[in-house]
Amino acid sequence: MTSKQTVDIKDLTQSDLEDFVVKLGHKRYQARQLIKWLYQKGAINFHEMTDLPTNFREALRRVAFISTLTPNEVEISRDGSKKFLFSLMDGHSVESVLVPEVSRLTLCISTQVGCPLSCRFCLSGSMGFVRNLTTSEILNQILAAQRQETPRRRITNIVFMGMGEPLANYDNTAKAIEMMQYDPGLGLSGRRITLSTSGLVPEMERLMATGLRFQLAVSLNAADDDTRSFLMPINKSHPLEEVLESCRRFRLRPRERIIFEYVLIDGINDSPRDALRLVRLLKGIPCKVNLIPFNESPEQEFSRPDEKKILGFQMALLDQYITCIVRKSRGGDISAACGQLRGRFRRVQNSP
Ligand code: SF4
Numbered sequence: 001m002t003s004k005q006t007v008d009i010k011d012l013t014q015s016d017l018e019d020f021v022v023k024l025g026h027k028r029y030q031a032r033q034l035i036k037w038l039y040q041k042g043a044i045n046f047h048e049m050t051d052l053p054t055n056f057r058e059a060l061r062r063v064a065f066i067s068t069l070t071p072n073e074v075e076i077s078r079d080g081s082k083k084f085l086f087s088l089m090d091g092h093s094v095e096s097v098l099v100p101e102v103s104r105l106t107l108c109i110s111t112q113v114g115c116p117l118s119c120r121f122c123l124s125g126s127m128g129f130v131r132n133l134t135t136s137e138i139l140n141q142i143l144a145a146q147r148q149e150t151p152r153r154r155i156t157n158i159v160f161m162g163m164g165e166p167l168a169n170y171d172n173t174a175k176a177i178e179m180m181q182y183d184p185g186l187g188l189s190g191r192r193i194t195l196s197t198s199g200l201v202p203e204m205e206r207l208m209a210t211g212l213r214f215q216l217a218v219s220l221n222a223a224d225d226d227t228r229s230f231l232m233p234i235n236k237s238h239p240l241e242e243v244l245e246s247c248r249r250f251r252l253r254p255r256e257r258i259i260f261e262y263v264l265i266d267g268i269n270d271s272p273r274d275a276l277r278l279v280r281l282l283k284g285i286p287c288k289v290n291l292i293p294f295n296e297s298p299e300q301e302f303s304r305p306d307e308k309k310i311l312g313f314q315m316a317l318l319d320q321y322i323t324c325i326v327r328k329s330r331g332g333d334i335s336a337a338c339g340q341l342r343g344r345f346r347r348v349q350n351s352p
Contacts, residue, residue: 007064010038010136013175014182024059032184034060039185042143042150044068069140074148084145088113088137092130094163096141098149105149106157109141111173112164117198119232121221121263121294121302124163132169138176142186159194161217166195167203177212190214196261198234199243208250216250217259217290218243222269223277231268240281247285257323258287264313265294266305275316282322289317289324 012020017031033052037043044066046057071084072093082098094110113130115122141162146155158180160166166173177195180188190213197204198219207214220240222228228235247258260282264270282289291314294304305313310326317324 006062008067008134008136009034009060009064010067010139010179011134011175013135013178014185020064024056024063026053026056026059030056035182036184038066039139039143039179039182040187042147067136067140069137069144071144071148082145082148084141084148086141086144088133094133094137094141096145096162098145098155100153104156105153106159107142107145107155108159108161109138110162110164111138111160111166111169111176115164116168117165117232117234119198119219119221119234121231121265121300123297123299126299132172133164135172135175135179138172139179139186142180156188157192157194158188159196159217161194161196165198165200167197167200167207170203170206174207174210174212177214181213191256194259196259198232199238199246200234201238201242201246204243204246205249215256215259216247217261218247219263220260220278221263223274223281227269227274231265244281244285247287252286256286258285260287260289261292262289263292263294264305264310266303266309268302270305270309270313272312272316275313279317279320279322287322289322291324291326293326 007020009017014031014035017034018028021031021034022028030052034049037049037052043049046052046060046064046066049057067089069086069088072087073085075083077083080100084096084098085093086095087093092113094113096110097108099106099108110133112132114127115124116129118125118128142155142158149155160173173195177193180186180193181190192215193213194215194217195207196217196219204216219232220228220243221231222235223240225235225239228240250258252258262269262278278289291310293310294302296302296304314324314326
């Protein structure tokens with residue numbers, strides 16, 4: 001049971017947890033044991049943490065609780081991707097998608113219920129903004145998905161590409177990234193955590209300044225300000241050049257590159273001229289471009305370009321030595337593509 005006075009222990013970072021443990025009259029190093037129980041062993045109550053002193057467990061139980069998420073629904077795609085629908089304590093819901101590949105198991109997580117940024121091509125954006133997820137709600141998506149996979153496979157990669165703009169929920173996203181990397185805990189390296197942003201420049205700079213390691217992905221979607229502002233209203237506050245300047249300042253390790261995502265929409269941003277503009281814009285930035293052909297749905301006004309146009313766009317970038325792949329839509333049959341997560345569930349629930 002939880003109460004307003006108790007602390008959701010997974011909202012605390014490692015240093016918060018150390019201070020918390022010390023305030024309870026216990027040793028700082030015991031925070032480390034606690035983290036191991038929470039994130040490696042997936043403990044769901046303090047009672048099972050048998051190597052912690054009984055009085056410590058009792059003290060924790062009085063002042064804190066361990067939140068969990070359990071999927072209400074799990075849909076499995078023909079390609080093996082799984083979509084989890086989680087109900088939160090206040091009745092709202094979010095989704096995560098698990099994508100298996102030969103050498104990795106990637107979980108795409110959400111950071112907000114809805115999204116305030118209203119990108120025109122995105123179903124999450126069309127829902128409006130409901131609220132930010134807490135740190136524990138972000139982390140619990142990983143733990144819940146991992147519970148489903150244990151003992152078969154471990155989640156190896158996390159991508160912040162589910163519902164919401166992660167940097168619009170800056171504090172909880174930054175805390176979650178920190179805890180994902182903590183070892184012993186989830187112990188994921190920064191190379192395996194991809195943060196995808198629509199380009200909130202001040203928060204990008206703030207996160208870079210923390211020294212936290214992560215792979216930066218920027219949702220670009222247009223090569224000129226007019227088109228980008230039409231598709232993504234945030235571009236009016238942080239236009240392309242400002243976003244790209246910030247990308248140029250991002251500290252990359254050897255062989256690392258920034259990922260630029262580009263949703264290809266028929267007749268909007270998919271012309272040969274758009275491709276050449278994009279080449280010019282990205283000049284000098286070590287990067288890779290992920291082209292994502294628009295995933296059509298009945299609620300949306302746009303269409304997917306034909307294969308010839310998609311290939312032509314890709315070739316224009318490859319010809320200029322820009323690494324560029326056309327992203328396979330995983331989980332297409334369960335509406336698990338970016339920006340299509342909660343929309344479909346809402347439709348199902350609302351239908352008679
Ligand atoms: S694309 Fe991302 S930032 Fe834009 S509305 Fe959708 S969830 Fe929000």
